[in-house]
Amino acid sequence: MKTVLIKDLKDYEGKDVQLRGWVYNTRKVGKIWFVILRDGTGLLQGVVVKGESSDESFDLKQKLNQEDSIIINGCVKKEDRSVGGYELSVKDIQVVQHVSDEFPISPKEHGTDFLMSNRHLWLRSKRQNAIMRIRHQTARAIRDFFDMNSFTLIDSPIFTGNAVEGTTTLFEVDYFERSAYLTQSGQLYQEAGATAFGRTYCFGPTFRAEKSKTRRHLTEFWMAEPEMAYVELEENMVWAENLICYVIDHILKICDDELNTLDRDTVLLKAVKPPFPKITYDEAVEIIENSGKKFNYGTDFGAPDETLISQNFEKPIMIHNWPSDIKAFYMKRNKNNNDLALGFDMIAPEGYGEIIGGGQREDDLDILIDRIRHHDLPLEPFKWYLDLRKYGSVPHSGFGLGLERTVAWICGTRHIRETIPFPRTMSRLEP
Numbered sequence: 303m304k305t306v307l308i309k310d311l312k313d314y315e316g317k318d319v320q321l322r323g324w325v326y327n328t329r330k331v332g333k334i335w336f337v338i339l340r341d342g343t344g345l346l347q348g349v350v351v352k353g354e355s356s357d358e359s360f361d362l363k364q365k366l367n368q369e370d371s372i373i374i375n376g377c378v379k380k381e382d383r384s385v386g387g388y389e390l391s392v393k394d395i396q397v398v399q400h401v402s403d404e405f406p407i408s409p410k411e412h413g414t415d416f417l418m419s420n421r422h423l424w425l426r427s428k429r430q431n432a433i434m435r436i437r438h439q440t441a442r443a444i445r446d447f448f449d450m451n452s453f454t455l456i457d458s459p460i461f462t463g464n465a466v467e468g469t470t471t472l473f474e475v476d477y478f479e480r481s482a483y484l485t486q487s488g489q490l491y492q493e494a495g496a497t498a499f500g501r502t503y504c505f506g507p508t509f510r511a512e513k514s515k516t517r518r519h520l521t522e523f524w525m526a527e528p529e530m531a532y533v534e535l536e537e538n539m540v541w542a543e544n545l546i547c548y549v550i551d552h553i554l555k556i557c558d559d560e561l562n563t564l565d566r567d568t569v570l571l572k573a574v575k576p577p578f579p580k581i582t583y584d585e586a587v588e589i590i591e592n593s594g595k596k597f598n599y600g601t602d603f604g605a606p607d608e609t610l611i612s613q614n615f616e617k618p619i620m621i622h623n624w625p626s627d628i629k630a631f632y633m634k635r636n637k638n639n640n641d642l643a644l645g646f647d648m649i650a651p652e653g654y655g656e657i658i659g660g661g662q663r664e665d666d667l668d669i670l671i672d673r674i675r676h677h678d679l680p681l682e683p684f685k686w687y688l689d690l691r692k693y694g695s696v697p698h699s700g701f702g703l704g705l706e707r708t709v710a711w712i713c714g715t716r717h718i719r720e721t722i723p724f725p726r727t728m729s730r731l732e733p
Contacts, residue, residue: 464683506583529700660701
């Protein structure tokens with residue numbers, strides 16, 4: 303008998319198949335009882351009827367517990383009223399393991415700390431399963447977008463000898479009697495990749511020792527970071543815009559069931575079409591001040607500021623030309639105003655904050671050396687980075703997309719900790 307997945311049952315209507323999974327629920331109606339099976343790809347209702355299933359299987363109705371692991375054999379039938387549109391006329395159930403204790407996570411309300419401490423089990427729930435599937439498809443769409451646009455995957459190292467964003471948010475580790483740091487970003491290495499391949503990207507974990515407890519922050523998160531030679535700020539923003547549009551289109555096509563499980567209102571997601579509104583930092587400040595809120599010009603936007611700005615738009619908003627003092631040392635300055643940096647942030651609608659940050663990089667060797675010194679960073683660890691300006695320097699740009707923040711926005715979940723399998727925060731290192 304062929305072993306199949308629940309998601310593929312439509313291809314086996316009227317056929318006998320075998321499914322392997324875990325008990326999600328059971329219920330009894332008269333002389334018939336039902337077992338809801340999950341296998342990681344979906345849920346299936348199995349109908350157990352006396353005389354049609356083996357006696358041993360029928361007698362399991364009082365013995366199966368939530369999360370018992372089982373193997374079911376039966377015939378696939380179309381049933382619109384059943385979850386997934388199909389059900390299984392069960393002929394035989396084989397119990398692989400009976401759960402000895404009651405499953406800790408029940409339909410009743412549980413506190414956040416309890417659920418996070420049982421994250422390894424919470425992942426089995428419908429909601430968490432849907433979020434992880436959307437995360438998977440988001441990552442898939444990101445990779446597909448870069449691959450179809452002639453980007454080469456160049457993996458950046460996790461251990462680095464220098465800072466990217468600044469030394470205050472680095473995780474320092476002992477590295478064979480010298481200090482190393484967990485990467486804040488793969489960008490600098492992608493700049494090397496771009497001068498070798500034209501367009502490159504990396505996609506992996508990054509780390510920030512930022513002492514923040516907001517719903518938008520993690521200490522370990524994933525970023526997709528493309529870098530492109532011969533690209534300036536305006537084109538860079540178009541690349542970011544096109545990437546987001548491609549991802550959203552993919553999710554709307556592939557993840558309808560998951561979005562329904564999350565009760566996600568997709569109206570605003572369907573509105574994500576180019577072009578996105580693009581405003582300067584000064585124009586963003588004006589929006590904040592016109593709302594009656596005071597703002598300290600020359601500082602970064604906080605979460606309330608980003609939320610306020612996003613409320614004026616139905617699409618992601620791109621804010622460019624920032625005060626240079628609040629941007630990284632590698633950001634190129636505006637040729638008409640040295641106090642402005644050619645950076646941009648993309649703010650998601652609905653109050654989900656920044657999902658992309660990027661900009662044009664400084665390509666002049668002497669200016670870059672001055673910037674490194676201005677930021678009180680040692681030159682020695684950046685010698686290799688400076689070589690990129692000595693040999694074949696060109697205008698180049700890139701950005702970093704935060705996977706978890708993007709998934710949070712797509713799913714409509716309020717806290718970023720739900721968008722990564724095992725979140726790491728200031729207070730949580732387990733499970």
